Amino acid sequence: xxxxxxxxPDFFLSFxxxxxxxxxxxxxxxxxxxxVDLFLPEAWLRRLLGLGRGxxxxxxxxxxxxxxxxxxxxxxxxxxxxxxxxxxxVAATYLFAAPLLNPFSIASTWFAFRSQNPWLWVVLRLFLGxxxxxxxxxxxxxxxxxxxxxxxxxxxxxxxxxxAGGEVMETPWRRRLRRTVRSVTDDFLxxxxxxxxxxxxxxxxxxxxxxxxxxxxAQHALFGPVVAVGLAQTLSICSTTDAFxxxxxxxxxxxxxxxxxxxxxxxxxxLFWIYQALFTRFTVLQIWLRVTAGALLLCWLYSLL
Amino acid sequence: MPVRLQPLVExxxxxxxxxxxxxxxxxxxxxxxxxxxxxxLVAGGGVALLLAAxxxxxxxxxxxxxxxxxxRIGWKIARDFLVALAVAGAVAVAPGSFSSLALANRVAxxxxxLKKVExxxxxxxxxxxxxxxxxETVDLLMAAEHPDTIQQMDGHRVRFIGQYLPGDAGxxxxxxxxxxxxxxxxxxxxxxxxxxxxxIIPSIDKMGxxxxxxxxxxxxxxxxxxxxxxxxxxxxxIPEPSDKYIY
Numbered sequence: 001x002x003x004x005x006x007x008x009p010d011f012f013l014s015f016x017x018x019x020x021x022x023x024x025x026x027x028x029x030x031x032x033x034x035x036v037d038l039f040l041p042e043a044w045l046r047r048l049l050g051l052g053r054g055x056x057x058x059x060x061x062x063x064x065x066x067x068x069x070x071x072x073x074x075x076x077x078x079x080x081x082x083x084x085x086x087x088x089x090v091a092a093t094y095l096f097a098a099p100l101l102n103p104f105s106i107a108s109t110w111f112a113f114r115s116q117n118p119w120l121w122v123v124l125r126l127f128l129g130x131x132x133x134x135x136x137x138x139x140x141x142x143x144x145x146x147x148x149x150x151x152x153x154x155x156x157x158x159x160x161x162x163x164a165g166g167e168v169m170e171t172p173w174r175r176r177l178r179r180t181v182r183s184v185t186d187d188f189l190x191x192x193x194x195x196x197x198x199x200x201x202x203x204x205x206x207x208x209x210x211x212x213x214x215x216x217x218a219q220h221a222l223f224g225p226v227v228a229v230g231l232a233q234t235l236s237i238c239s240t241t242d243a244f245x246x247x248x249x250x251x252x253x254x255x256x257x258x259x260x261x262x263x264x265x266x267x268x269x270x271l272f273w274i275y276q277a278l279f280t281r282f283t284v285l286q287i288w289l290r291v292t293a294g295a296l297l298l299c300w301l302y303s304l305l
Numbered sequence: 306m307p308v309r310l311q312p313l314v315e316x317x318x319x320x321x322x323x324x325x326x327x328x329x330x331x332x333x334x335x336x337x338x339x340x341x342x343x344x345x346l347v348a349g350g351g352v353a354l355l356l357a358a359x360x361x362x363x364x365x366x367x368x369x370x371x372x373x374x375x376x377r378i379g380w381k382i383a384r385d386f387l388v389a390l391a392v393a394g395a396v397a398v399a400p401g402s403f404s405s406l407a408l409a410n411r412v413a414x415x416x417x418x419l420k421k422v423e424x425x426x427x428x429x430x431x432x433x434x435x436x437x438x439x440x441e442t443v444d445l446l447m448a449a450e451h452p453d454t455i456q457q458m459d460g461h462r463v464r465f466i467g468q469y470l471p472g473d474a475g476x477x478x479x480x481x482x483x484x485x486x487x488x489x490x491x492x493x494x495x496x497x498x499x500x501x502x503x504x505i506i507p508s509i510d511k512m513g514x515x516x517x518x519x520x521x522x523x524x525x526x527x528x529x530x531x532x533x534x535x536x537x538x539x540x541x542x543i544p545e546p547s548d549k550y551i552y
Contacts (some may be wrong), residue, residue: 009400010407016399017338017488019392020329023322024343024350031353178364185315185361186381192322193384196391206489212412238492245490 006208011066015203018270021238022072022195029073030188033080037180040084056090057137061130064097070239071099071265072195075274076187083183088149089141095278096136099239100129101266112243121243122260129262132294134264139290148283150276152270191277198270202236205269209234212263215251224256225299229292232264239265255303263295311378312365316358318385323354337401337549339487402549404454405470405512408480408493437462437518442481442496442550445521445533453529455523461521461537466543467496469515475500479517479535484550492548497534509542524547 031043051059069077074095081091099105106122113121140148214231217223228246237245246252267275267288275284329335330348385482430438440463448454467479477498482491498517500506509515519537526532 005406007404007406009398010397010403012395013337013403014489016395019395020326020335020338020347021343021487021489023326024346026348027353072527075534077475127468164423174364181364183359185319185357189315189381189385189388192388194390200391203489207407207410210410212409235489240486245485 005210006204010207011203014206015199018199018203019196022199023192025070025073025238026076026188026191026195027073029069029076029191030068030184032067032073033076033187034180034184036077036084037183038081038176053089053141054196056087057093057126057134057141059091060090060137061097061101061133063094064101064133065103067094067098068284069098069102070104071271072191072238072274074098075191075277076184079187079278080184082149088145089137093133093137096129096133096266100133100262101126102240104240105243105265107241109243112247116247121258124258124302125261128258128295128298129265132262133267133300135294136287136290137160143283148279150278150280170255186247187277189273189281194273195227195270198268198273201269202234205234206236212273218251218256219253221253221255221303222300223254225259225296225303228252228256228260229263229295232260233268233288233292235264236270237264238270253303255299258302259295259299262298263291266295267291311382314382314385314536316362316365317479318389319354319361319395320358321358323351323358323391325396326351326354329396333547334396334399334401336547337488338399340484340552343486386388401545402468402512403482403488403491405491407468407482407491408495410513411491411493433464435462435464435518440465441551442467442479442494443483445496445535446494446543449523449531449533455510458521460520462518464516465496466514466516466546467538468512469509469542470495471509471511474525475502479515480512481551482549484552487535488550494551497532498540498541499534499536501536504537504540506540507542514543514545516541 057084067077073297078091078095082088106126109122109125110118112118211231214227217227232242232246235245242264243261252260272284272288275287279287326347329338330344330351335344335347420482430440430444433439438458438461442465445458445463445465448458466477467481470478470480472478477500478495479498480493480495483494484490484491516539517535517537518539519535521533521535523531523533
């Protein structure tokens with residue numbers, strides 16, 4: 001069953017590895033989502049509502065540093081924050097910022113380039129990535145939420161606390177816990193469904209593309225970043241380890257490697273499916289276009305300096 | 306009926322996912338899929354998912370979840386079934402190591418691949434009963450990066466294991482995959498082997514596991530670039546090792 005360019009066993013090995021890598025982080029995100037639902041004080045949310053557009057985006061950006069989680073885990077938390085009434089620009093900024101800005105991604109970038117001026121790589125990744133995140137957040141903040149979001153799963157209706165005879169059926173705490181468990185489970189399984197599709201597509205491309213084919217284009221000043229962004233988005237590698245991969249492909253010049261490092265965490269094939277748990281497909285395609293165009297523009301500009 | 310069935314299917318899906326994750330840990334399969342740093346997360350995730358399955362089943366109302374249409378619930382039941390099947394199925398059929406096609410597809414500069422590990426604290430090399438240094442393919446490639454280590458190792462007898470990739474004209478390769486995070490990002494690290502005409506090589510499957518003993522040299526075949534080449538004295542098939550990857 002193996003074509004000369006494709007191996008089913010290799011595909012299943014990569015597919016299973018991507019799933020096992022993603023599921024624990026998705027679960028952490030679901031647990032974070034439950035914690036938000038059960039413990040996040042309403043007063044904090046009211047403060048977020050009062051921050052305005054700029055303040056809200058800044059809050060979402062800072063949360064990316066303070067609550068580290070990779071791209072798979074961020075979505076359940078964002079879905080929960082939106083249901084709790086957090087404005088979309090704040091939640092979306094966190095969604096985009098968390099994979100790129102989290103301390104694990106920063107540390108892995110430093111380690112991967114530790115023999116090649118690592119702080120420069122870290123600073124450039126953070127700076128260029130932050131510009132891209134800011135542009136996405138400003139764009140989202142100007143959009144009508146109803147146009148770009150899929151309908152979020154409805155909260156369960158309130159179950160009766162008292163039976164017909166008047167006796168207490170369940171305590172408010174148990175009722176709240178039941179609602180949270182149901183909602184978080186549904187979020188987890190919904191995002192996992194998209195993770196499975198994304199991991200399958202990424203595993204297919206991961207095992208069928210010969211990386212030697214890209215060598216000639218990789219070194220080109222104009223096409224190098226295009227190839228690097230394409231590679232980042234097809235391989236769908238976790239943002240906490242992608243730096244090791246691009247560091248092992250020295251045919252890419254620095255501008256192209258930076259394009260790989262800022263575009264991949266914000267959008268890849270896996271995220272194309274995962275984002276559809278939250279955004280409409282048209283919006284997801286728009287995010288892809290903006291991430292790709294923005295990363296290329298920034299890195300082409302950098303290469304001119 | 307679907308309304309009553311949904312909580313049960315959700316609990317079963319969570320339980321299947323938890324059991325699958327724990328199975329990979331207990332069977333050791335997780336070592337072929339993820340870096341050791343991430344393996345505790347899989348164990349913790351498996352336990353958490355099993356607990357979630359129990360909690361989910363115990364909190365569900367006997368009348369099932371309410372508040373959604375039957376069509377939507379039917380879709381969710383199908384979705385949960387497919388998700389559990391995909392994860393359990395992928396883990397069940399995933400092999401322990403890559404084929405030679407992955408080696409061809411994942412071409413990379415070995416010296417750049419090794420940048421990740423070059424400063425890691427490696428234990429001192431041990432010798433076996435015959436006096437050969439027990440090394441990994443990575444050790445030989447890393448030694449080729451520095452004049453001092455080239456001088457120290459050149460001409461030494463070494464013994465190492467890897468996957469066997471036959472070539473032509475008495476040249477073959479021994480390959481290990483270096484895993485950074487998960488098998489999807491593993492990069493091949495191979496060492497060239499020269500086989501004298503007098504050497505009898507037993508039958509070994511392509512990408513099967515082999516042990517090689519021989520003398521290592523670092524010729525400068527490309528100007529400014531030295532790579533290790535081992536002139537084999539002995540090549541024999543071995544069973545699959547428990548650690549198929551280098552981390």
